[in-house]
Amino acid sequence: MKFSDVVKNIVSSTSDPMTPQEIRDQVKMKHPDFYGTPAHHRNVEKGHYKDLDHALLAQIYTITGTSDTFQCDKSTKPMKISLTGFEKPLRRPMEVSGTAPRRIVPAERKTKYNDKIREILSNAERYHDAYYKAETFRGPSLYFHERALATRYDPTSLTHLEYVYATLASWGMHRMGRGGSKMRSFQVLSQSVQTLKGRIAEAQTFDFREMSEIKWAVLKEIFCGVKVMASGTTLVGNSKVMHHMLPNIIPPIDREYTLRFLRGNTTIRNDLEIEWLLMKEIISQFFIPVASDATFYSKAEQWMKRNEAYPWDTSVLKVVDNLVIGSKK
Incomplete structure (x- = not known):
């Protein structure tokens, strides 16, 4: 499997756009073979990146920024990444009343759980x-x-x-x-x-x-x-x-x-x-x-x-x- 396929699978697994940092965490947990690669180590040793996390993050920025597969929304920091033409399911907003929290994370948000x-x-x-x-x-x-x-x-x-x-x-x-x-x-x-x-x-x-x-x-x-x-x-x-x-x-x-x-x-x-x-x-x-x-x-x-x-x-x-x-x- 190519690294671009790994990132594509991760982004497609949720209905919400993901930050590069969120993608990095998923790569490390679900695809550890793509973390700490020889290329990552070489780049850290040469001083291009301060650690392996930043080396992986740079690879994610590169692949999502240069491929037509991904759409990058740079209006927010960090940017949000989704698949080109990816349709997110409609979500009904939660109603807030009484002693409910100030900010509600919708229970409808698609997660693996x-x-x-x-x-x-x-x-x-x-x-x-x-x-x-x-x-x-x-x-x-x-x-x-x-x-x-x-x-x-x-x-x-x-x-x-x-x-x-x-x-x-x-x-x-x-x-x-x-x-x-x-x-x-x-x-x-x-x-x-x-x-x-x-x-x-x-x-x-x-x-x-x-x-x-x-x-x-x-x-x-x-x-x-x-x-x-x-x-x-x-x-x-x-x-x-x-x-x-x-x-x-x-x-x-x-x-x-x-x-x-x-x-x-x-x-x-x-x-x-x-x-x-x-x-x-x-x-x-x-x-x-x-x-x-x-x-x-x-x-x-x-x-x-x-x-x-x-x-x-x-x-x-x-x-x-x-x-x-x-x-x-």
């Missing part, structure tokens, strides 16, 4: 009831979760980090014995978070309804900087650490519920860059569209106000996570 988005929105109350009837998660798993969230505005404090560390242990992230997942020492986690203090404080101001590539870059820096898991997989542990610092933008992600529900399997490729791109995809293409639905958002807010009845409804994105779990119950 569209069917899952519709399933969650159509069964929200049923899955919510199933989640709480199961009463699976109580005791220390809830207590430490609540305490970690309550102390998150001082993310590098000993108190907050101890609560986060205890939460992950009570959530099954550290298994005794030879098998199972393993966490690093508390000191390693603490030291890694200390260096990210400024970025975490910045990200705590983010709103999931107003994301940009610059904000995603901040989240990527945090994701790649947190050191908590000793075992090969980073996605699950780091998403749970970040959730307790940034509950309004990062949901907890796991294999058994999140990945099995969305992807039909629990497989994670152990590569930091690939795992980041997978987390970004899951959040931007599933969690945010669900949470941004006006009716769902209003319903989630009502559940969150009833803390005694629904103690796990601690943020809108955690409500979405609860419904995913409820679907399996």
Whole structure:
């Protein structure tokens, strides 16, 4: 397959135009053989580009700007790329009222998780009831979760980090014995978070309804900087650490519920860059569209106000996570 075919397939997979940066992320995740090629390495070594990401980005700009297959809208920065003559499906705008978000990401937007988005929105109350009837998660798993969230505005404090560390242990992230997942020492986690203090404080101001590539870059820096898991997989542990610092933008992600529900399997490729791109995809293409639905958002807010009845409804994105779990119950 030629690189132009790869880009064409990526752009044709969505009804919306894509930025070169979005195309780059999809190439890295779905077509890793086209990332870090010998040509990319040579160009970086010669100083033409500062890193492999920029080398790939330049290749995307070149192929989309010189081929009749692609249409580039340069009225926005970054530009938006679509296929020539590509017809996008009509979308009905969402109505905003009451306590709905300031900006709504249409639930109708075509993503690879569209069917899952519709399933969650159509069964929200049923899955919510199933989640709480199961009463699976109580005791220390809830207590430490609540305490970690309550102390998150001082993310590098000993108190907050101890609560986060205890939460992950009570959530099954550290298994005794030879098998199972393993966490690093508390000191390693603490030291890694200390260096990210400024970025975490910045990200705590983010709103999931107003994301940009610059904000995603901040989240990527945090994701790649947190050191908590000793075992090969980073996605699950780091998403749970970040959730307790940034509950309004990062949901907890796991294999058994999140990945099995969305992807039909629990497989994670152990590569930091690939795992980041997978987390970004899951959040931007599933969690945010669900949470941004006006009716769902209003319903989630009502559940969150009833803390005694629904103690796990601690943020809108955690409500979405609860419904995913409820679907399996």
